[in-house]
Amino acid sequence: MTQGSTTGSSSSRRIQNGGRDEHELPSAKRARTDEVLSESCDTGAGEKFRWKKKEVQEQRAGLSREEAERRDAERRAEAEREVERLAARREQRERARQQREEEELLRARQAEASVMADWVAKEDEFVLEQNKARAVIRVRDHRARPIDWFVVQLLWTEVPTPVSADEENSDDEGDELDDTLDIHMDEPVAFIRSLLPGELRELHSDVLTLVRLDKDAKRAAYWKDVLLVCDEQLRHCDAVQNDAQPERIDASIVADVDAMLADKSADQLLDLQTSVRAKLRSGEPLDVEYWEAMLKRIVVWRSAAKLRALHATVTQNRIAKLRLQQRREARRQQAFVAEQAHMQMHTHKGLEDVWDANEMEPAGRDISELLYEEQHLPRYTLEALRDKLRDARKQVLQQAFVSHVPAAWSMTPTVGIGASAGARAAEDGKTESVEDMLLRKEASRAMGVDEEVFDDDVRLVEQAYHWESKYEARKPRYFNRVHTGYEWNRYNQTHYDANNPPPKVVQGYKFHIFYPDLIDPFKAPTYRVQPDPDGPGETVLLRFSAGPPYEDVAFRIVQREWDYSFKRGFRSSFDRGILQLHCTCTYRERRRAPKD
Incomplete structure (x- = not known):
């Protein structure tokens, strides 16, 4: 019964609202809310506020309304001016701060520019x-x-x-x-x-x-x-x-x-x-x-x-x-000669007491016992020989000093360059040739622990060159190295160890052939491998050819394949008259023959 009445009331409200629910009327709800808010607000919000208690106190103090308003206006003006002064001071401080920051930034830039200028x-x-x-x-x-x-x-x-004698007499090293x-x-x-x-x-x-x-x-x-x-x-x-x-x-x-x-x-x-x-x-x-x-x-x-x-x-x-x-x-x-003379003087003074010319001088011999050539030689006594030696020494001391000036560098090659690689042609009075200089420079380089000198060239069959009449043929100078080491294959690992290593084998070569006087310097020398008639199967001949005025030169090397990779140190170049060939032999593991 109650449920039916409730349903009926809801239906009646729905009919009174024109068939629409109250939740479907948001505009009416908002209007009611605005009305309530307007009733709750102060009706005098738009009027000037009057402090009545203050006005009563001013009337009691004997101030008229005009004077009170004037004083309030002055007070408000003073407050506004104070606000303006505070705003001006704040703005001034802000400008001063910005100016200081700009000056500091400018000084930092100038210091940085100065440092950069000094660095540059x-x-x-x-x-x-x-x-x-x-x-x-x-x-x-x-x-x-x-x-x-x-x-x-x-x-x-x-x-x-x-400019002074001290500077001239100083023995400082030259620049x-x-x-x-x-x-x-x-x-x-x-x-x-x-x-x-x-x-x-x-x-x-x-x-x-x-x-x-x-x-x-x-x-x-x-x-x-x-x-x-x-x-x-x-x-x-x-x-x-x-x-x-x-x-x-x-x-x-x-x-x-x-x-x-x-x-x-x-x-x-x-x-x-x-x-x-x-x-x-x-x-x-x-x-x-x-x-x-x-x-x-x-x-x-x-x-x-x-x-x-x-x-x-x-x-x-x-x-x-x-x-x-x-x-x-x-x-x-002069100082060295004086020091040597001083030392000899002291030595002679110490020997004067024990020196006896009559006892030390050998006894004379019969002239008939001498050979025919010796009989006609000039004869001197010991005193005469000593006097002659003194005169010779005086002549040396009286001579003007002539310092040794090093000979100027010459590009003229030395004739007859056919010596071994390790030898250096150093004759007195002759200038060093280009080949000797290059050979000495290469030979002075330190060799590795596993390297040794390799200068055994092979004598080739006599050749005839068409340019012999114009240029004298000669062998080039060279300085070679052979690299040896151990191969730890399965056999060596089984039969040898670090204390008892296996025999060393050739692992590579370094050839340095010097061609400073080529007639055609734009044509690079070449090399080729030829079979060795004296050691077939074990060794081959590595032959280098460059052209006039140099003859071909060959070296006997082991017959093994080369590793041409750059990582293994292969190098073949010709620069400034030097042919460089560095090669490393490849390692091959021996395999057992298959059993039948």
């Missing part, structure tokens, strides 16, 4: 010093590039000369430039004119690099002079190659101008340059093209004159250095 300057200085050191080494080793000669000449201009005393240096302008176009371009690029690295004003002026002369020679070479005229004026006029300027000094050319520039600026009617070409030639010849003057200074410094070395060497030799 130190790096440039280091690179410059390395270039100088490399130039001296290359000149000393006779493999100099064009720029190296100018670097060494510039270094010779900066060599200090001894690296002393190794270049015996090397001839050409005059810079003549040297530049002797270069090929490719070498001139290389020199031009190297000079630009040094101009960028060298910050010294004097050295920078020197490099600019070299650059001017190099540019002029490059322009001349390009004009010759292109069959064109380097100057716009006639060639005969250029030749006359060059002949006139060639003998003038740098100061005279500077005066002439000043006068030509004044003539060009004067505005007078003249041949501008001619005088401009004349001015260019004067600038080039002035640079050439300064380079010639610098070369003269270099020559004087080298001569002074050489004389200083000779004087120091003379003083060292």
